[in-house]
Amino acid sequence: MSARILFVTGTNTEVGKTVATAAVASAALRGGARVAVLKPGQTGLAAGEPGDVDDVRRLAADPAAGAPAGRLTTRELARYPEPLAPNTAARRAGLPPVSPDEVAAEVAALAASHELVLVEGAGGLLVHYDDEGRTLADQARAVRRAGLAAEVLLVASAGLGTLNIVALTAEALRARELPLAGVVVGSWPQRPGLAERCNLADLPRSADAPLLGALPAHAGGAPDFAALAVASLAPELGGDWDAAAFARTHRPYAL
Template sequence: MTARTIFVTGTDTEVGKTLVSTALLRGLRSAGHRAVGYKPVASGCARTPTGLRNDDALALQAAGTPGWRYDAINPYAFAEPIAPHVAAADAGVTVLPDRLDTGHARLAAASDWVVVEGAGGWHVPLNAECDFADWVVGARWPVLLVVGMRLGCINHAVLSARAIRNAGAPLVGWVANLMPPLQPRVEDNLACLAQVLGVPPLARIPPMPDAELALNPEPWLARI
């Protein structure tokens, strides 16, 4: 069976993409699937004796099927916590989609599922000519949108969903991350988002989720 892939993007940075990606990996593994996370590009990495390491990529590595080296999970790692294409330029590196494809293919060849986590939002650049949206659309992967429930989230969610759909990518659905402190009138905002996006959230993440949160993959599987 050919491995399936889902791409996790967000309405912004720091909205819970890693939280959702790791929870989905745990859910897939609990359901008996070989599932691995992929953080193709990460900026904001710590310098360690074994090289640059990113917390999000490490979390994906820990949540997925064991046995993968860090550089298989995160082929492009940059120290500065800035936009990935800027960090890459500062490091004298060009992020090459072909290298990202090769890394994904390696994971997919030994897995049932690959959960790919983007950086920032849908249109974050990879290099001067290509952004995450171009890469994902070219791969024809379904997309899951994480909405951080905070002031401005309705506009951000509508713009992101519209951009994903207009690009021709299948939008599987969205996850509401109820970030602390809890947004005032959060239920009203959730109802509004369900109306404007056309579907209710596939999941609601509580403000203080369990560290080993696992999401049931069945709602996603039914839409892919």
Template sequence: MTESRLATLPAVLLVTGTDTDVGKTVVTSAVVATARAAGRRVTAYKPTQTGVAPGEPGDMAEVERLTGVATVEGVRLRAPMAPRPAAALEGVGLPTLADHVARVADLGVRHDLVVVEGAGGLLVELTDAGETLADLATILEDSGVLVVSRSALGTLNHTMLTREALSHRGVRQLGIVIGAWPDHPDVIETTNRDYLGALPGGLVGAVPLGAPRLDPATFAADAPGWLPGLAQRLGTP
């Protein structure tokens, strides 16, 4: 990856994680807030939202709550599980990869940056054909993937596996964000952060523990400081 490619962000930023519950939604919110602070027209898109009943708030509602930015959901399914089995339980089909590409392209008409939050980890199947967020990243021109990782023991293996899967598929990697960074890290967390920070194209930031409980104005004001590696590329003041 050349310096000039690193210097700017692509038009589509896909947020994946090393696992479910690692902080993808909170990081998506922080990216949206950072882009907004840089004056970008930004939105977020969740291709497959599982574990919600009609009318219940999903991940995009959380992004809207924390950032005030309007977002879009693809399909929503009730069962709190991976999209394919959740769709099978309801006897419905999932949108195709082409549906998601069209949706993102449509959002790209009126926005400078579209942030796409995956479901679970990178290789979770999002379509009936078994395609994943990695496939979506591969097919979307001018896109890149951000990996959200835990701070605790086990994160190095999970992070390196995700990075290897991305590089194997030729997907542009935008770096790593630690989803919840404690005020008083232990030695494992400190050495994990040092390790991830020393990787080429590695750590671009860390969201402090407790960030989702901040009031939205504070969240928006503080987010660029949590993601210096992105704020710099976005030209956030």
């Protein structure tokens, strides 16, 4: 059986992309899968500092939850010290950028020995990785050109303003013939307002793709992250979260 490959992107920075990646990895590990997580370009950290893949490993590889670290592989292809878009950070540091072909080669190697490969992007879908303007979308297209069935998972914010960015991202994916697996809310507030509640119905319409989960705010600090991951992700991502039931629970009083 071929590996499932998911490119994880966000509607913006700081929307919960790394925690969502860790949740998907955790649910898959709990189900017995071998999981690989790839970060093509890490920015804003010096050499030796823990990055996004380290956060994923800390959250997802919990032996007490039946997810031994031996079934989780993490890779980082490039690191740039300044917290900027990867192409700008690479140029300012005098370091080479990451090319789509490099990413495709690494994904193919990981897919040969894992059931799930997660590729976590930097920022949103069309953030540039090099001065030629190539993006996470170009990396996903390179993987598909190599004959691997890559999909995209979009992590979105919950509140006002998210629908436009979700719609634009979905339109960009369709223009590039990249399948959108679905949308995950990266940080569902403890006390959701009217916009958040209405967005549960509107997000899948804007994306033309299913809502596949809603991670609670501060999920990364949960004492049992593995259980939280399963409870917050739909069956398509290895969990038991029910989008319809969640929407009914948070239904606005009037629509």
